[in-house]
Amino acid sequence: MTDSESGPDLTKNGPEDSAPEPATAGDRPLVVVEHVNKHFGELHVLKDINLTVDSGEVVVVIGPSGGGKSTLCRSINRLEPIDDGTILVDGKELPKEGKDLAKLRADVGMVFQSFNLFAHKTILDNITLGPVKVRKAGRQDSQKHAMELLDRVGIANQANKYPAQLSGGQQQRAAIARSLAMKPKVMLFDEPTSALDPEMVNEVLDVMTGLAREGMTMIVVTHEMGFARRAAQKVVFMADGQIVEENTPDEFFTNARTERAKDFLSKILTH
Amino acid sequence: MFDFSPFFDNFDEIMQGFWATLRLAAAAAVLSLIIGTALASFRVAPVPVLRAFGTGYVNIVRNTPLTLVLLMCSLGLNDILALKFSDTSSTTYYWWAVLGLSAYTGAFVCETLRSGINTVPLGQAEAARSIGLTFTQSLRVIILPQAFRAIIAPLGSVFIAMIKNTTVAAAASYAEVALVTKTIVDKPTFANGVIPLFLGVAIGFLILTLPTGYFFGWLAKRMAVAR
Ligand SMILES: Nc1ncnc2c1ncn2[C@@H]1O[C@H](COP(=O)(O)OP(=O)(O)O)[C@@H](O)[C@H]1O
Ligand SMILES: [Mg+2]
Numbered sequence: 001m002t003d004s005e006s007g008p009d010l011t012k013n014g015p016e017d018s019a020p021e022p023a024t025a026g027d028r029p030l031v032v033v034e035h036v037n038k039h040f041g042e043l044h045v046l047k048d049i050n051l052t053v054d055s056g057e058v059v060v061v062i063g064p065s066g067g068g069k070s071t072l073c074r075s076i077n078r079l080e081p082i083d084d085g086t087i088l089v090d091g092k093e094l095p096k097e098g099k100d101l102a103k104l105r106a107d108v109g110m111v112f113q114s115f116n117l118f119a120h121k122t123i124l125d126n127i128t129l130g131p132v133k134v135r136k137a138g139r140q141d142s143q144k145h146a147m148e149l150l151d152r153v154g155i156a157n158q159a160n161k162y163p164a165q166l167s168g169g170q171q172q173r174a175a176i177a178r179s180l181a182m183k184p185k186v187m188l189f190d191e192p193t194s195a196l197d198p199e200m201v202n203e204v205l206d207v208m209t210g211l212a213r214e215g216m217t218m219i220v221v222t223h224e225m226g227f228a229r230r231a232a233q234k235v236v237f238m239a240d241g242q243i244v245e246e247n248t249p250d251e252f253f254t255n256a257r258t259e260r261a262k263d264f265l266s267k268i269l270t271h
Numbered sequence: 272m273f274d275f276s277p278f279f280d281n282f283d284e285i286m287q288g289f290w291a292t293l294r295l296a297a298a299a300a301v302l303s304l305i306i307g308t309a310l311a312s313f314r315v316a317p318v319p320v321l322r323a324f325g326t327g328y329v330n331i332v333r334n335t336p337l338t339l340v341l342l343m344c345s346l347g348l349n350d351i352l353a354l355k356f357s358d359t360s361s362t363t364y365y366w367w368a369v370l371g372l373s374a375y376t377g378a379f380v381c382e383t384l385r386s387g388i389n390t391v392p393l394g395q396a397e398a399a400r401s402i403g404l405t406f407t408q409s410l411r412v413i414i415l416p417q418a419f420r421a422i423i424a425p426l427g428s429v430f431i432a433m434i435k436n437t438t439v440a441a442a443a444s445y446a447e448v449a450l451v452t453k454t455i456v457d458k459p460t461f462a463n464g465v466i467p468l469f470l471g472v473a474i475g476f477l478i479l480t481l482p483t484g485y486f487f488g489w490l491a492k493r494m495a496v497a498r
Contacts, residue, residue, distance in 0.1 A: 077401055079397055079400065079401065097317070098405070099405060102400070102403045102404065102405045102408075103403060104403075105400060105401055105402070105403045106402060106403025107403075108401070109401075110397075110398075110401035112394060112397070112398065114394050116392075116394035116395060116397060116398035117398070118395060118398065118399070118413055119395065119417060119496045119497065119498050120416055120417050120420065120496045129402070129404075129412065130402035130403060130404070133404060133408055133412065134402060134403040134404060134408075162497060163497075164497035164498055165497070175398075178398075178402065179401075179402070182402055182403065
């Protein structure tokens with residue numbers, strides 16, 4: 001369906017010059033999470049979290065529901081504020097609020113479980129909105145780039161439809177294109193395929209695998225083992241607000257070090 | 272009894288009254304929409320002072336009788352404090368009526384709009400923030416457009432109530448149709464036929480309000496956001 005080799009290079013092509021430098025593969029740390037704690041009232045959802053994601057690296061976050069995976073993801077672009085600790089994106093600490101925070105968020109793409117495409121705008125407008133309003137790119141250049149991205153994710157023929165007219169898989173691919181249009185340094189995916197009918201899961205995973213191959217830095221919350229093995233360099237197992245195990249995908253799925261992870265894997269494997 | 276000649280004998284005056292009503296309603300519709308949108312934006316803003324102002328305004332204005340608001344404008348501000356828009360008295364009373372009615376209706380527009388904002392899924396705002404839109408941008412480009420589409424029908428009701436509320440402006444010395452009607456009835460030459468006259472004016476109001484209701488109903492269907 002989508003061929004990552006023949007499509008335009010998403011991380012490099014672009015209409016405007018003001019965009020940040022694309023991430024290039026290497027071991028420069030791009031996202032650094034240090035001693036982060038977060039409470040929801042009494043509930044301690046993130047317990048002293050430490051995580052480093054290098055430029056070009058793909059990290060899969062896996063673990064039982066309620067373990068804090070979404071909260072970790074959301075705290076990296078400050079959709080959730082943290083109590084203490086530091087989060088650095090490309091060497092810069094997250095600004096508290098206002099214009100600086102908005103600027104940082106533009107560099108951190110986010111793909112949600114429920115797509116969250118702007119319901120009152122066409123697919124094309126969904127994708128050009130950020131470049132035009134945030135990056136101040138020209139409308140025509142943005143549209144041209146948007147069409148390239150839509151072509152890349154295989155839904156160029158849906159450009160003028162509204163989100164509700166698309167299938168779940170198409171909506172999620174449009175949402176990925178919307179994130180890519182900002183030329184983010186890193187992309188966060190929070191269970192991007194969990195809301196999809198089974199037959200649509202692969203069309204989304206294929207797009208994500210393509211991105212990983214092209215060197216996009218990605219943090220992906222998912223239970224899709226196939227994707228983790230194919231695309232990730234690292235698996236992080238999270239439970240009860242803690243990172244319990246960090247491992248390579250192959251090691252983790254065949255030979256997990258911790259009992260907690262083994263127990264979890266035995267449950268998802270038998271279902 | 273059902274002789275409508277009292278209505279038609281004074282037709283020109285009544286039409287002038289309706290024209291004045293229409294001018295008041297049209298200006299108040301625009302201004303109350305602006306005031307209501309500003310207030311609703313304040314009420315969802317991340318700045319506590321703005322939120323407090325929005326809440327305070329709505330609670331005070333919404334719970335004050337409109338007559339009082341308008342008298343405050345005409346007698347209090349215009350006559351006593353001499354804050355006049357113009358030296359021509361009909362002009363200054365017109366603008367005070369517009370301002371008073373809009374300030375009052377704006378509180379209702381605000382609350383209607385706020386209920387519309389609540390119908391927009393949280394994910395829309397989160398997606399807007401995650402591509403780097405500021406609070407104001409995401410409110411203007413993502414949240415408010417969707418909220419407005421959700422409240423078109425109830426907004427129609429607010430405007431119908433506002434059109435009927437124009438009659439209260441009579442209390443504030445503005446010569447809209449209710450005041451004109453009262454003047455006609457009070458003329459010493461006016462013998463009988465009060466009821467036909469009132470019925471005629473009531474039908475005049477229906478001609479204003481019914482299409483308003485239908486228009487907003489039609490618009491609501493046309494603009495609905497599919498989810
Ligand atoms: N906004 C919130 N308010 C209160 N509790 C929350 C909120 N969001 C998440 N939680 C709680 O925090 C815990 C971790 O949630 P989450 O990060 O969504 O876990 P996961 O994504 O791993 O399933 C859960 O117990 C959840 O109920
Ligand atoms: Mg989750």
